[in-house]
Amino acid sequence: MAGRRRVRGSHVVVLCLLLVALVGCGGRPATDTARADVQRLLDRRAAAVLAHDATAYAGTGAADGYARVRAVPLEDFSYRVRAVHGDGAARTADVRLSYRVRGYDRAPVTAGRTVRLARGADGGWAVTAEAPAPGAGAQLWDQGTVDVVRGERSLVMGVGQSGERLRTFADLADRAVPAVSAAWGTGWALHVVVLVPKSLDGMAAVLGSPASSYRGIAAVTTGETGGPSRAPADRIVVNPDAYGMLGAAGRQVVLTHETTHVATRAHTNGATPLWLSEGYADYVGYRGTGRTPAEVAPELVGAVAGGNAPAALPADADFGFSGDAVRLAEAYEGGWLACRMIAGRWGEERLDAFYRAVGAHGKRAGAVEGALRDVLGTSLADFTADWRQYVHDQLAAPAG
Numbered sequence: 551m552a553g554r555r556r557v558r559g560s561h562v563v564v565l566c567l568l569l570v571a572l573v574g575c576g577g578r579p580a581t582d583t584a585r586a587d588v589q590r591l592l593d594r595r596a597a598a599v600l601a602h603d604a605t606a607y608a609g610t611g612a613a614d615g616y617a618r619v620r621a622v623p624l625e626d627f628s629y630r631v632r633a634v635h636g637d638g639a640a641r642t643a644d645v646r647l648s649y650r651v652r653g654y655d656r657a658p659v660t661a662g663r664t665v666r667l668a669r670g671a672d673g674g675w676a677v678t679a680e681a682p683a684p685g686a687g688a689q690l691w692d693q694g695t696v697d698v699v700r701g702e703r704s705l706v707m708g709v710g711q712s713g714e715r716l717r718t719f720a721d722l723a724d725r726a727v728p729a730v731s732a733a734w735g736t737g738w739a740l741h742v743v744v745l746v747p748k749s750l751d752g753m754a755a756v757l758g759s760p761a762s763s764y765r766g767i768a769a770v771t772t773g774e775t776g777g778p779s780r781a782p783a784d785r786i787v788v789n790p791d792a793y794g795m796l797g798a799a800g801r802q803v804v805l806t807h808e809t810t811h812v813a814t815r816a817h818t819n820g821a822t823p824l825w826l827s828e829g830y831a832d833y834v835g836y837r838g839t840g841r842t843p844a845e846v847a848p849e850l851v852g853a854v855a856g857g858n859a860p861a862a863l864p865a866d867a868d869f870g871f872s873g874d875a876v877r878l879a880e881a882y883e884g885g886w887l888a889c890r891m892i893a894g895r896w897g898e899e900r901l902d903a904f905y906r907a908v909g910a911h912g913k914r915a916g917a918v919e920g921a922l923r924d925v926l927g928t929s930l931a932d933f934t935a936d937w938r939q940y941v942h943d944q945l946a947a948p949a950g
Contacts, residue, residue: 584634584675588643588667591675592629599627611667611677618691621698622707625652629663639669644683654705654743659785662686687758687772690745703727708746711790719744719788722802726809733834734902738813743785744805750791757787763871768792768804771811784812799839807835817909821917825864829885830905833893836886843890843944847883849876854945860884863934884941891940896926 591610598606599619607616627649635642643665648658662683667675682688690696694709701720704727708716723742731740747753754761757772764770769788786808793801810831811818818827836846844851853859860880868881892901904925911917919930926933 584641585631585643587675588634588641588665589629589631591667591677592631592643592645592665595677596628600624611675612679615680615691618695619689621696622691623652623698623705625650625655626658629665634667641667641669641675643667647689651705651743654739654741656739661689682755682758685758688755690747690756693748693752693755703741704744705741706744706746709752710748711746716746719746719805722805723786723809725802726806729806729838730809730813730834733837733898734810734813738816742809742812744788745785746788746790748790750789753787753789756785764789764792766792766875767871768796768800769808771808784815786812803832803835803839807831810834814905817906819909819912821911821914822905822909823863823914823918824866824869825881825885825888826905826908826918828869828882829887829889830901832882832886833889833901843887846886847945849879850883850887850941851945853880854942855947859938859941861938863888863937884937887941887944888937891937892926895936900925 595607595610598604598610599616602620604613604616604620607613628647630646630648631643632646633644635644645663645665647661647663650656650658663686664681664683665677666679668678670676682692690707690709696707696709697711697713697716699706699708699713699716699720701724704720704723706716706719706723708719723744727740727742731738745756747756750764751761754764757764757770767789769786771784771786786805793804796804808831811827814827814830832846850859864881864884868877871878889901892904896904904921907921907925908917911920922928922930922933928936
């Protein structure tokens with residue numbers, strides 16, 4: 551029995567030594583707890599944003615971000631720490647930001663962020679800076695304090711823009727929503743969010759792309775695409791430099807075009823060729839304007855006149871913003887004429903059904919061919935031939 555006691559005692563000693571090795575001096579785990587500590591810090595920071603509590607926000611570190619984001623009507627706002635890098639009193643955290651705008655977003659916008667941290671005299675962490683993660687798009691508030699204008703069917707957020715100018719965007723968007731619904735139907739969100747950055751560079755930063763990709767492009771639509779049952783959080787992002795060069799009619803066409811992308815997003819996927827998605831958006835944008843084919847498609851007018859009319863429907867590569875400007879214009883014009891031909895020959899209901907049928911296929915191979923057969927009763931070869939003839943008939947100058 552005495553021997554057994556000694557054995558048990560030695561086990562206890564070994565166990566105690568192991569515990570000491572694990573917890574280290576002072577009884578605290580030797581494992582770095584920075585990730586959990588930083589998550590708690592950012593939870594407090596996010597809660598302060600939602601509560602509009604400037605004091606609580608400042609208590610988490612650098613406070614300039616609060617002044618920039620406070621006007622945004624947020625429903626949810628949270629950070630998820632993915633990794634913490636470095637050692638000592640300065641660290642960097644890889645973070646996923648997630649937020650929803652109240653009344654507009656059914657699904658959250660998510661974005662990668664880089665958060666820099668420093669340990670204070672009390673041993674706690676504080677945020678020293680926050681910025682977009684490498685390769686990620688910026689948030690509008692990264693560019694300055696956000697101003698917000700509400701329309702009847704729109705929310706416009708801008709940086710460095712006058713309230714009067716933001717109001718013009720709200721008016722354009724408010725007219726675009728019923729125009730899109732008249733063509734596509736009302737089975738979508740029936741409102742839009744418009745972002746107006748300071749400049750072209752600001753637009754490119756929001757989109758996470760070089761400014762050269764969007765020079766001359768008045769606006770684009772971007773969204774968080776989820777599964778079929780999830781409505782995305784779309785944003786219409788304006789290039790204020792190019793937009794200012796448009797006339798009143800052009801501005802409305804652009805906003806209606808982009809709003810069409812918002813409305814059709816749930817039915818647009820990898821199966822949808824760009825000639826259809828962009829052509830349909832242009833079809834709705836120009837619908838009811840009274841513009842003639844020659845007015846809408848001046849580049850193709852020149853191509854037809856020169857005997858260089860396109861032999862095939864535009865390929866996705868033709869829509870590259872950084873490519874040839876004439877090629878890009880011809881691609882948009884060709885897609886618009888294809889959709890206009892469908893609406894004129896088969897009717898708008900068939901055009902809408904065709905668009906939905908292509909997206910329902912789920913993958914590119916066979917999607918257009920199947921929808922042409924099932925919805926329009928034609929083949930790709932016959933459709934292409936009809937489209938080529940339609941382009942010629944609509945754009946060729948009268949003889950004599």
